Amino acid sequence: MKRSASGLMAASAFLLATAFGHAAEPFNLAIPLPLTGGQAKFGEMMKRSYEMAAEEINAKGGVKGRKIVLSFEDSQAKPDSARAIVEKLIDVKKQPLIVGEYTSACAKAVAAVANERKTPYLIVASADDSITQQNYKYVFRQNVPNAYYAQGLVSFLREKVQPKTMAILYESSDFGTSGAADMEKWAGKLGCKVLVKEKYEKGAVDFKPILSKVKQAAPDVLFMVSYVMDASLLMKQIKELRLDAKLYAGGAAGFALPEFVDNAKDAAEYVMTATLWTPQVKYKGAKEYADKYKAKYGDFPSYHGASAYSALHVVHDALSRAKSMKSEDITEALKKTKLQTAYGPVAFEDKDGYQNQCFSETFVLQVQAGEHETVWPYAYANKKFIYPFPRWRDRK
Amino acid sequence: MNAAQVEVLLQTLIAGVLLGGLYALIGLGMTLIMGVMKIINLAHGELMMVGMYIAYWMFSLFGIDPYVSVFIAGPLLFFLGILIQKYLINTVLRVDSILPENQVILTVGVGMILASAATIAFKSDYRSTPVKYGTSAFYLSDLWKGSPIELSLSIPWSVSFLFALAITAGLWFFLQRTDTGKSIRATAQDLDAALLMGVNVQRMRVVTFGLGSALVGAAGCLFIPIYYLYPALGGQFTLIAFVITILGGLGSNVGAILGGLILGLFESLTATYVGMGWAPVGRFVIFIAALLFLPGGVASLLRRRAFGK
Amino acid sequence: MKKPLIPLAVLAVLAVLPFSGLSTYMMHILILVLMWTTIGMSWNLLGGYCGQVSFGHAAYFGVGAYTAGLLYFKLQASAWWGIPLSVAVVSVFAFVLGYIVLKLRGPFFALATLASGEVLRITTENWNGFTNGTLGILIQERTWVAKTQYYYIILAITAFTFLLVRRLVASKWGYYFVAVREDQDAAESLGIDTTKYKTIALVVSAALTGICGAFYTNYMGFIDPHIVFALHDISIITIMIVMVGGVATQWGPLVGAGIMVLLAEWIRSIPGLGASHQAFFGVLLVLIILFLPNGIVGDFRKITRLFGRARA
């Protein structure tokens, strides 16, 4: 009953909006994303999430009575293509704000243009620390910067594991490099010695040589920053080598995706990972979004999707509050954002050398019985963490 | 050297040999095509991706083991290769152009089409075949309780390795003993002489490209139990195939095996003792070194020795 | 030196284009077209005229880009100094590399150059202390917001390259380049020091490409190893531009760059095509190579003949 009532309301809101005719000119929003090439997976997940958000917003009457009409432009993860798209959106399509992109390289290209052209740009899932350290007035970032990704994980290490030694493996990308560097700093603060720190080229086939070196070093914690398939290959080969550490921890990204568990299967069990968002997190709308996504596309989304989904709500909120549809006014409205979203509370602060940066809680997931469960911080946990866990040879 | 260091070294060597065997199979198709036709096929990795998708769908839809799919993907890729060669590459080779390399660009185009067709058809999701034996391994400590060191030998890696050897042996037999195989070798060694001997060179080229595609398709099937799959995966394997082809010697399948093993061992040892980030640098450095100092590849060393007897 | 009128006319048109009220979007695309034209023309000198098909022009592009980037990053100098400096750095680099790879012929040369680009990419990624590794180099503030200045700079570079290539090709060197392309043994026995002239072609070609790399750093404001040493997005695109436009032709690179950049952008933005634009573009590429194996300029007669027949 309740659902149909809200549906009715939405429909009538829509009818009202169209009845008052002239206002119904749609609000076109084009979003640059990688839809082909190696990053397409993430582009696709975000695209779906944006679409889901747009549907909801439109069902509730859109932006000031105007329907949001989304379109997507494939930047192929190439900075010059991303820039071309954004130049077009700003100059030709007169789009007053930019949302989107995924890779940090593209986000940097877009951010520079947007700031030069005084057009607000909301970054959704690009991690590189430096993007919001450039004194860009018009660039906003909803996800925390890379340096904060592992915050939740570090607090877990401090309180529950107190490791003495650590090994760090990371992919050779800006994300991997700065993630590993940040973790090394944290380890120093925890009084934990880093025994091995090695990077690898994304897409490597065989990690066993490096893993046997790690095995020999026998660290308490093995921390890895990897994309999804490298993550599952790593865990599979760790299992194969019976490399026993007290804790396997991932630095968000690959380890937090459902595909990680799907592909690594039992090798993924007990693995913990930092993440920026979880489907179980007790933010309003988070579960609804996650369930809806899963119902539609078969799998839970990761934080990338949730951030994209919520970003559109943030945009909606800012546009609704903005005095006009001009870039300056939208920027002002974005700056004053205080919104509870499925991704958590969103507000943009100038803090710790960052500008217009949203700082939010990060979490720790653990794979338990083949599912990602939120285990840390306590306040958000839906399952108790399992630690310590059995050694490989004692597992079935 | 203490026991732990020995363990690391042995484990690294095992990994290197197994990796090398799989690399060899990727290189095998390339070396055949390059040896016979002297063309650079930049769609090689994409053909492997097609083979992997076949194995993936066979597994997901019908539960057919990827190792069985070798016999399904191989023939299918053979026909795909024949089509590509017959209707695209041959057409370009026939026309006279300033640079023969426009054929290469053609294969880039083919690769682009294959990769984006896969994106359209299967989305860009990462996939793998979660076979039951995916992470099983033999352990030294299970066989020998008192062993001072622990070594593991992955079952799927070993099976893939043996398959690779078997396929190479099969290919060797085909090239040495069958008429078609002999004609292919003749075409590879001396085009003019082959023409004089009445070899239907056009047909041999078509067959060769088909065969090369089938081999790399089979390699895809052997890879998927231990690796994963997504549409844009081809590029890096094309590069590996080049390295092996040059290292082993153009057109030599024994060379491809040795080239693969050398590369596998080299990469593994670099990863352990220098740093895994540098392994790809090493890959290309030995590649350039082989081009310069060993123009005929490892195969030329073998031949020289045989000649000496 | 026949018909210098056409190049002048084209230059004049290009020079007044910014006054025709083009959007900054179109200006961006045009800047990319000009940059790719220059890279294409310099590749054409080595590949088209001298016959040494390089699959590694990303190496020179990247070294140029990093010359400019590191000037800014390490010495806090203006990255614009990278343009003159890259000529020197890339020339020396190409000279050394040429010593290694120019001994090889045909597909072996192609593969060695391909590998050299990759080696540089991975080295740059791993050499954190010097290159800032995978984090790349970000220029905090680009010199200009407007496109016009960048446009004229790249236009000047393109015009200079055009003139240089044209001059070279008509000179003794040009004859020697083509002689090397057609038959190295014959050329050698006619008294042409093939190694020397191949090295000249390589160094000139590399230096011009390096200038484009330095320009890219200044224009885009951000570089990282994946972007500037890209095998597909730089090296192979360069070859495609020349092949599609017309190998060993004056205007081929311009036409090719126009197609590869403008047309690709246009196809990419066809609504509803989504991710399939790449397939579409791949098909187009295959068709061009199949029906115009010498490129659009190279097979221009064939095109006009086709249309002539259609009219008759």
Add this chain to the structure above:
Amino acid sequence: MSESLLQVKNAYKFFGGLAAVTDVSFEIRKGEILALIGPNGAGKTTVFNVVNGFYKPSRGEVWFKGRNISGLKPHKICRMGMARTFQVVKPLQRMSVLDNVVASAFLRAESREKAVEIAEETLKFTGLYEDRDVISKGLPLGKRKRLEIARALATQPELLLLDESFAGLNPAELDESIGIIRRIKERGITIFIIEHHMKVIMAISDRIVVINYGQKIAEGSPEEIQANPAVVEAYLGEDHHA
């Protein structure tokens, strides 16, 4: 007897373990036409390649104009005054006939104008001037062979190496080419020629060197060679196998 221009001293060339040329010695005197003959696969072209620098002799030496040139690169040897043609013609296919010759005329020309001048003169000399704007790929075989000679001549050599410049020509073309060779000789250019065509050889050469299986088996005037039993044997042997 005029002075010696080129000496080959005990030259060997091995490929892998196989000897393609074994202990070959001969000299070429200024102004003469020396022919190198022998059955198919006797190693004639290998000798050429050793002489003009494509191959460094595995053992032995080659002297040109009083200087040891073994191991020098072909382009250096060419600059010293030795030019050659190829058995399989290798014109610069996509260049016009004139441009082909201009490319090689640059060796002795400072400016483009001078190079064109030399080239045009050479084309007139070889009777190709009418065809100067034809793209060389489109020339008939006879003219392509002559273009090879023209290109070599444009480098203004003292010694000209001709590798089967008469093979595949029809009788009319043959006569024309013989005429050209004679006129080249009249210009004072020394000629070293590989030829199959016995009639041509006997008509134009001053002296003949015969090799078989990479070894020199005879040397002398055309008459002497015709009467030499070893030569007859070698050629008969070839006929038996053919």
